[in-house]
Amino acid sequence: MTIEPQTATLLAKFAEKFAGPIFGLAGRAATKLAESLTLNLAPYYETTISRCSHVRTLISRDQSVPIDSIYVPTYLSSENKTLNEDDFIEKIPRVKAMIVCGSGGAGKSLFMRHLFLALANGPTAALPILVELRGIKTLGNSKILTYIYHSIVLGPGAVISERQFEAAVKAGAMYLILDGFDEVPPEIRSPLEAELIELQRNNPNIVLIVTSRDDERFSSWQNFVRFSVLPMAKKEVVELIRKLPYQKAIRNKFAEAVRASLYDKHESFLSNPLLATMMLITYEAFAQIPDKIHIFYEQAFETLFFRHDTLKEAGFERKRYADLAINEFKNCLSSFCISTYVKAKYQFTESEVLEAIAAACRHEKLSVKASDFLRDLIESVCILQRDGTLITFTHRSFQEYFSACYISRSPSIDLAGLLDKLSLQPQDNVILMALDINRPLIERTWILPKLREILPIVKKYKTGQPISFATDVIGDFALSPMKLADGRYRPLLTVHNEKHNRFPIFIARLYPHLFKGVFEPLDDTDFVDNETLMRRLDSSPPGKRRSKLKGGLLGSRLRLYPEDDEWMKETKFARHFELFRRALLAVGRHVERSVKEDEKTGKNLLLMEQ
Structure with missing residues (x-):
């Protein structure tokens, strides 16, 4: 079996150092280990080194x-x-x-x-x-x-x-x-x-x-x-742009614009490698960079849909295989994305992706061959790519954006139920982008009904009931000690069995200006001393309330209940819970006002004189 020198060297180093400790080999047997390992490990390293290179x-x-x-x-x-x-x-x-x-x-x-x-x-x-x-x-x-x-x-x-x-x-x-x-x-x-x-x-x-x-x-x-x-600094963004395989004149012009002023105006976008690459694509077609991320994705899609091949200096227009107008293509793509996103499907076999595309086309009542649509997704708009025998999204953010587009179209589905499910993915941006695209729809059909369900519970509690409030509204909390380099223990709160489908926590992402300061780190001086933690753990009933490992605090866990209000209200945790409670009430007032204003302006619009 012939293998690349890089792979042979890698396996030889491993065998030389670990033949004895791991494989129990010595002498001549140890020297032959690297050669023997190629039977099973070389194919993986040959393939992976090639893919990564x-x-x-x-x-x-x-x-x-x-x-x-x-x-x-x-x-x-x-x-x-x-x-x-x-x-x-x-x-x-x-x-x-x-x-x-x-x-x-x-x-x-x-x-x-x-x-x-x-x-x-x-x-x-x-x-x-x-x-x-x-x-x-x-x-x-x-x-x-x-x-x-x-x-x-x-x-x-x-x-x-x-x-x-x-x-x-x-x-x-x-x-x-x-x-x-x-x-x-x-x-x-x-x-x-x-x-x-x-x-x-x-x-x-x-x-x-x-x-x-x-x-x-x-x-x-x-x-x-x-x-x-870390986000890319201006120097790194310019370096990336100059390296990308794009038409040289456009690439250099954009790089210079980034260096001169664009980075300072749009740092939040340009400091992200993917978004910076997309901006290069849209730079020639759009003179301005939008402030809203969903508008930026929309412009990038339009550029990709209509683009010429900018890898060629002269350029040529790419062929599209599915005979669809851009709005029909986008609707079908959004149906495909939401159906795969809710199933957490990010990569597919060819039969799987064709089946999902066919279902999306039927849903949109479009007569188009799934294989033609797939070719367009890979070759024309570059939303999907082949990766060995599988097909994947070029980047998962595309799937999120088009899922948000589907939601914002007010589809004939249980929208509130769908958003409940999607809110369990707090690190994703689907709901955030859908709110930006169609705020009145999301607030009216999901956010306001959820707030009206939760706020009566929030209003039951006052300052001085941090754990009672948190347990009823957010979920079950536990206190775990985290050891720092200086030997002290810092309290770490963890939440389990979240209530109300995690909505109280998720809502902070949608209205961050109303939660300002709520999630700021605890002060450096706010430590729970070792003796207090040990006393609380030792005095707690075993089983459902505590989990204490042999050897001390590290790994121990103290479940918190409403009866812990009295001593917890003296800690900084209580302050954060109180800020959170007030923020939820503020969101409630804000959304009630927003929905009423939308209803009022809508009525006024329809009553306008001809």
């Missing part, structure tokens, strides 16, 4: 380009410190359990591919393993390590057994890079979360690098260190 962009859909030709270094922040990629790699052996968070389009997946290559080519003997979690449809009774083992070890007669593979992972001899936790189907996300936390807790040497959009659940991953992908 070349990428497709929103612009270069027809062919992949070398990753180094377009890659701009990623910067991260953690614990108020800025890190470059080398700093991050240096921390891996020491930190071990890492979460990399960032918004949609921030470049997390591209960073993970670049990280995989850096580790594969670097001095470390550990083997990097990159797993795209969106491929996990169901784990069933399988564990994540079993799933990964059978995904990467190919062929019969495995030299490395599943037991040895698990031992290598748990010893830190293999680095698990788990990309896209937020793309895991919702029904298995919590079991996977519990498994990863348990794996880390029971195996302190294991290296886990998990990427995701921001999610409040990570606050309870106590032994993991969170790293945030």
Whole structure:
């Protein structure tokens, strides 16, 4: 079997260092291990190195380009410190359990591919393993390590057994890079979360690098260190634009405009790699960059729908296969996106995607071949792409935008029920964009009815009843101690069994100006001393109220009940709950006023004299 020198070197380093500790081999048997490992591991590394070395962009859909030709270094922040990629790699052996968070389009997946290559080519003997979690449809009774083992070890007669593979992972001899936790189907996300936390807790040497959009659940991953992908600075945006395979004259003109003034005016958009790329596409067609993200996506879609091929200096117009007007195409695409989004489907076999497209066309009463529509999605508007034998969204944010378009059209479905379900995905932007597109519809059909259901409960409570209020309106809270570097313990609140379909928490994303200050961090001086925590845990009834591990505070959990109001009201937590209560009341007043004004102006509009 012929393998690339890069793969041979990678496996040889691994075998040399871990032949004895993991495989129990020594002498001549140890020297032959690298050769033997190629039987099962080389195919995975040959394929993955090739996939990571070349990428497709929103612009270069027809062919992949070398990753180094377009890659701009990623910067991260953690614990108020800025890190470059080398700093991050240096921390891996020491930190071990890492979460990399960032918004949609921030470049997390591209960073993970670049990280995989850096580790594969670097001095470390550990083997990097990159797993795209969106491929996990169901784990069933399988564990994540079993799933990964059978995904990467190919062929019969495995030299490395599943037991040895698990031992290598748990010893830190293999680095698990788990990309896209937020793309895991919702029904298995919590079991996977519990498994990863348990794996880390029971195996302190294991290296886990998990990427995701921001999610409040990570606050309870106590032994993991969170790293945030930083927005691109102006210099990095200009570098990215100049690297993109686009018509040179337009590319250079846009880069100069970004450097001169556009970045300062539209930093929130241009600091995101995906949105910056989309802006380049729309730059020639639209003179201004909109302030609303949904208008920006709309302009990008229109540009892609009507565009000429800007990879060619002269340009030529791409053929469209489905004979549909742009509004018909967009409606069908929005039906396809919402139907797959609610099922948490981000990648498909060809038969699956054709079936979903056919269902969307029937729903929109459009007579068009699903295969023609699919070709347009891949070749003409570049919303989908082929990835090996599968078909995926170019970026998941497209699926979210067109799902929001479907909702905003006031479809003949149970809209309130659909929005209830979508609110369980707080890290996504579907409802936020739908509210921007059609605020009166979303407020009238969903937000106001939900507020009228919840606010009578909110009004029952007053200042000094923090846990009573929180338990009745938000969910069940627990207090867990988090140990800091100086030895002190900081209280960490976690919520479970959320009430009202998580709506009270979700509403803060829709009206952030009314929740200003509510979610600010606790003061640095607000610590619960060790003795108080131990006393509370020891005095609490066992079982349903407390969970205390042997060896002290770390890992302990104190469930909070209304009877804890008396002592909790003296903490800073009580202040935050009170601010939250007042914010909910303010949202109620705001939305009631907004809906009444919409109804009034609507009536006045219809009564206008001819």
